[in-house]
Amino acid sequence: MVLAAVRVLPSLSSVAQSANAQFLSSSDPSIQAAQLAAPFQTRDPSGTAIIIASRDSGPxxxxxxxxxxxxxxxxxxxxxxxxxxxxxxxxxxKAAEALVTVAASALSSDAASLSVVNALRASFAKADAPAGLTFHLTGPLAAAVDGANTNAGNNITRFTLIFVIVLLFVVYRAALAPVITLIPAALAVALSGPLIAELAKSGVAVSSISQLLLVVLILGAGSDYGLFLSFRVREQLARGQEPxxxxxxxxxxxGAAITYSALTVAAALVALLLAPFGLYRGLGPALAIGIVVMLAASLTLTPALLAIFGRAAFWPTRPAASLQRVGLWGRVAERVVRRPVLTLVAGIVLFGAFSAGLIGYRTGGLSSSGPATSDSAIGAAVLAAHFPRATVGSEQLLLRFGSPVWDVPSVLTRTQAQLADTPAFQSVAGPLGAGSGSLTGDQLAGLHGTLGPAASLPPAPPSGSTVNPDLYAAYRASAQFISPDGKTIQYYAVPRAGAVGSAAAADAIPVARDALAAVAAAVGADAYGVAGQDAATSDINRASTASLELVIPVVLVVILVLLGLMLRSLVAPWYLALTVALSYLATLGFAMVVFVxxxxxxxxxxxxxxxxxxFSMALGADYNILLMSRIREEAHEASLPVALIRAIGITGGTITSAGIILAGTFAVLGLVGGSTQAQQLGFSVAFGVLLDTFFVRTLLVPSIAVLLGRWNWWPSALSKDERGSPPKARPGIAAT
Incomplete structure (x- = not known):
C-alpha cells in the first residue's frame, strides 16, 4: 500500500511553497498593493530577482x-x-543591476521557483563575461530558493534517522527493538508525504516547512509511541507473561494513552484551520495527517512485530532482569512527595526566571538574502556595497491615476517631490531619477512622444537617434516606474525607521501607508498602496498575531477535553494544561534570550x-498523559503518594528516553534545516520538550498531584477513595 501510494500520488516537494507572502489573503493591504503593481509584472513581492554584475578591480x-x-x-x-x-x-x-520579474507559474511551488532560479544562474555562462566580471542573482526570489535549501529535507531525514537509531540502541540495549520501533515510523513518513500532497491538490496551500516538520514530528512522536509500547511489553514479560x-x-x-496523546497532537494541529494566516491552515492538517498515520502504525504494526519476535526483540538483555524498581526517578519522586510545597515553589521560580526573557519580546522581519554562503547572500552584499539605496526589497509605493501621466507631466514632479519630503522615507527613487541620469516631468513626457513605450526600447539607442545617451538610459529605466498605459506610478522607498527587512521597518508600515494616503489625496490619485517585503512582513505579523489570539483558546479547550476524557477528571486537566503553558512561556523567554x-x-x-x-501544549501533554494514566492505574492499589512514586519510578526511564529522542529530532531540524525558521523552531521546541521531560514531569506535576490528593480524580469514583488523600506528615515513603 505504501509503495502504491508513493508511486501513484504526487510528492510533497512538488506542491510545497516557500514564499510566506503567498499565504496572505486577497484582502490584505500588501496583496492589494501588489495587484496595483500588476502592470509591472510584480504581482507577488517574492516574484522578483536582481542580476548584479560587478568588477572589483575598477570601473x-x-x-x-x-x-x-x-x-x-x-x-x-x-x-x-x-x-x-x-x-x-x-x-x-563598478557594478550594474537588472530587475527580473517572473510569471506566477514560477511561484507555484518550490520546484518551479528552483527551476527558474537555476535557469537564470545558468544564463550567466551565456554572457561570455570577460575575466574579472562576476554575476550574482539575489533578491526575494533567489533568497527564498536559497533559504529553502532543497537538500534540507533529505539532510534532516538522514541525520534524524541516524540520531534516533543510535539513541534507540543505547536505550534498548537490544538488537531488534530499535528496528521494530523505527519500521512503523519510516513507513508513516513515506506514506504521509503523498497523502498531504494529494490534499494540496484540493486547494490547501502547503508550506515548504511542512516537509521539514513532518519528518521530525513523525520520527520523534513515532519513536515515543514505540518506546511506550515496547517498554510496557518488556515490563509484562519481566512479570512472567508470555509474549x-x-x-x-x-x-x-x-494503547489508550498513546491514542489520546496522538489525538491531542492531531486535534491541536487541526485547530490551526481556524487561523487567519494561510500558512498555518496548510501546515496544521498536513502534520495532523502524519500523526494519524503514525498512530495507526503504532497500534497495528508495532504490536504485530513485538508479538512475532517476542523475547527475541529485546535480546541480548533479559526482560526479567530489567523490571523497574524505584530507581533514580523513584527516589526523585520520594523527595517531591516529602516536600511538595517547596518543590512547587522552586519549579515556579525556575520557570519564572526563564519567562523573564520575554521582556522586550518582538518578532523580526523577513530576511532579504539566503544563507550566508549562498549566491543570493553574496549578491546582496555586492548590491549593498555598490547600490546603498538599492531597489531590491525596498518598499514599493504605488499610485493609480484616472488618466495617463503623460497628459499632465507636472503630476510626476509633484508626486515625487512630496514623497521625497515625507519623514517616513529616507530616500525615494522614481521615474524622474532612474538609471544614471535624471529627468524632468516634461522631458519624460517628451521622450515618450519621441521614443514610444520605455519597456520596448533596446539597451542602446537605435542607430541615428539624436537622444542624449544618459537621458535615453534614464527614460528606458523608467519602465519599472511607469506602467505601459501611463496610469500607474511605482516608487521605491527606503524607510527611515530601519533597514529594509528589519522589524523596525515592518512595524513602521502603517506610518508609510498613512503618508502615502496623504500624498495620494494631494495629487489626485484614485488608488494607492504599499507593497514589498516590509509591507508583506507587516501583514504576515498581523495575521500571525490574530491567529495566535484565535487558536490558543481553541487548543486549550481541546486539550482540556481530551485530558478530562482520558483521566476521567475535571481537576487534573487544568493543572496539567497550566504547567505546560508555563513551560511554553519559559521556552519562549529562553528563545528570546538565545536568539535576540x-x-x-x-x-x-x-x-x-x-x-x-x-507543539508545547500537544507534545508536552503526551508525557503527562502517560504519567497520569500510570499514576491512576497504580492508585487503584495504593495511596496516591505511593502510586505516584511507583508510576514515576517505572515510567521515568521511558519518558526520559522518549523526551531526549523527541528533543533530539527537533534539534536536528535546528542544526541542518538550512533556514532561520528551522533553526529557531527546532531548538526552541527541543528546549521545551526537555523542560517538560525533566522539570514539568518531575517537579511541577507530582507536587501538585500530591497536594491535591484524591481530588485529582474528581468527580470519578477514585476521588472518593481515602487512600488518595494528601499525606498528613512527611514520613519516608517507599514503593511496594
Missing part, C-alpha cells in the same frame, strides 16, 4: 557592458521570465510563538 569596461547586455537578453529568453529591466550603473561605475499475552496487556494499558538578546537577531521568527505553543 566596468565596454566589454563588460556588452556582456551584461548579452546576459539580460539570455535571461529574457527564459520562458518563466516576464521582464528584465536594466537599472543602470552604480555611482562608482503475545504481554503485547495484549501492553496495548490494553498503554544574546544572538543579535532582529526578533523571533513570526511563526515561532504559535507553532511553539501548539
Amino acid at each position: 566596468l569596461t565596454d566589454e563588460d557592458t556588452a556582456a551584461i547586455g548579452r546576459e539580460e537578453q539570455a535571461a529574457q529568453r527564459i520562458s518563466e521570465v516576464t521582464a528584465v529591466v536594466d537599472l543602470g550603473l552604480s555611482k562608482d561605475a 503475545r499475552e504481554a503485547v495484549v496487556t501492553a496495548v490494553e494499558r498503554v 538578546h544574546l544572538g543579535g537577531s532582529d526578533g523571533l521568527i513570526f511563526v515561532l510563538p504559535l507553532l511553539l505553543f501548539v
Whole structure:
C-alpha cells in the first residue's frame, strides 16, 4: 500500500511553497498593493530577482557592458521570465543591476521557483563575461530558493534517522527493538508525504516547512509511541507473561494513552484551520495527517512485530532482569512527595526566571538574502556595497491615476517631490531619477512622444537617434516606474525607521501607508498602496498575531477535553494544561534570550510563538498523559503518594528516553534545516520538550498531584477513595 501510494500520488516537494507572502489573503493591504503593481509584472513581492554584475578591480569596461547586455537578453529568453529591466550603473561605475520579474507559474511551488532560479544562474555562462566580471542573482526570489535549501529535507531525514537509531540502541540495549520501533515510523513518513500532497491538490496551500516538520514530528512522536509500547511489553514479560499475552496487556494499558496523546497532537494541529494566516491552515492538517498515520502504525504494526519476535526483540538483555524498581526517578519522586510545597515553589521560580526573557519580546522581519554562503547572500552584499539605496526589497509605493501621466507631466514632479519630503522615507527613487541620469516631468513626457513605450526600447539607442545617451538610459529605466498605459506610478522607498527587512521597518508600515494616503489625496490619485517585503512582513505579523489570539483558546479547550476524557477528571486537566503553558512561556523567554538578546537577531521568527505553543501544549501533554494514566492505574492499589512514586519510578526511564529522542529530532531540524525558521523552531521546541521531560514531569506535576490528593480524580469514583488523600506528615515513603 505504501509503495502504491508513493508511486501513484504526487510528492510533497512538488506542491510545497516557500514564499510566506503567498499565504496572505486577497484582502490584505500588501496583496492589494501588489495587484496595483500588476502592470509591472510584480504581482507577488517574492516574484522578483536582481542580476548584479560587478568588477572589483575598477570601473566596468565596454566589454563588460556588452556582456551584461548579452546576459539580460539570455535571461529574457527564459520562458518563466516576464521582464528584465536594466537599472543602470552604480555611482562608482563598478557594478550594474537588472530587475527580473517572473510569471506566477514560477511561484507555484518550490520546484518551479528552483527551476527558474537555476535557469537564470545558468544564463550567466551565456554572457561570455570577460575575466574579472562576476554575476550574482539575489533578491526575494533567489533568497527564498536559497533559504529553502532543497537538500534540507533529505539532510534532516538522514541525520534524524541516524540520531534516533543510535539513541534507540543505547536505550534498548537490544538488537531488534530499535528496528521494530523505527519500521512503523519510516513507513508513516513515506506514506504521509503523498497523502498531504494529494490534499494540496484540493486547494490547501502547503508550506515548504511542512516537509521539514513532518519528518521530525513523525520520527520523534513515532519513536515515543514505540518506546511506550515496547517498554510496557518488556515490563509484562519481566512479570512472567508470555509474549503475545504481554503485547495484549501492553496495548490494553498503554494503547489508550498513546491514542489520546496522538489525538491531542492531531486535534491541536487541526485547530490551526481556524487561523487567519494561510500558512498555518496548510501546515496544521498536513502534520495532523502524519500523526494519524503514525498512530495507526503504532497500534497495528508495532504490536504485530513485538508479538512475532517476542523475547527475541529485546535480546541480548533479559526482560526479567530489567523490571523497574524505584530507581533514580523513584527516589526523585520520594523527595517531591516529602516536600511538595517547596518543590512547587522552586519549579515556579525556575520557570519564572526563564519567562523573564520575554521582556522586550518582538518578532523580526523577513530576511532579504539566503544563507550566508549562498549566491543570493553574496549578491546582496555586492548590491549593498555598490547600490546603498538599492531597489531590491525596498518598499514599493504605488499610485493609480484616472488618466495617463503623460497628459499632465507636472503630476510626476509633484508626486515625487512630496514623497521625497515625507519623514517616513529616507530616500525615494522614481521615474524622474532612474538609471544614471535624471529627468524632468516634461522631458519624460517628451521622450515618450519621441521614443514610444520605455519597456520596448533596446539597451542602446537605435542607430541615428539624436537622444542624449544618459537621458535615453534614464527614460528606458523608467519602465519599472511607469506602467505601459501611463496610469500607474511605482516608487521605491527606503524607510527611515530601519533597514529594509528589519522589524523596525515592518512595524513602521502603517506610518508609510498613512503618508502615502496623504500624498495620494494631494495629487489626485484614485488608488494607492504599499507593497514589498516590509509591507508583506507587516501583514504576515498581523495575521500571525490574530491567529495566535484565535487558536490558543481553541487548543486549550481541546486539550482540556481530551485530558478530562482520558483521566476521567475535571481537576487534573487544568493543572496539567497550566504547567505546560508555563513551560511554553519559559521556552519562549529562553528563545528570546538565545536568539535576540544574546544572538543579535532582529526578533523571533513570526511563526515561532504559535507553532511553539501548539507543539508545547500537544507534545508536552503526551508525557503527562502517560504519567497520569500510570499514576491512576497504580492508585487503584495504593495511596496516591505511593502510586505516584511507583508510576514515576517505572515510567521515568521511558519518558526520559522518549523526551531526549523527541528533543533530539527537533534539534536536528535546528542544526541542518538550512533556514532561520528551522533553526529557531527546532531548538526552541527541543528546549521545551526537555523542560517538560525533566522539570514539568518531575517537579511541577507530582507536587501538585500530591497536594491535591484524591481530588485529582474528581468527580470519578477514585476521588472518593481515602487512600488518595494528601499525606498528613512527611514520613519516608517507599514503593511496594
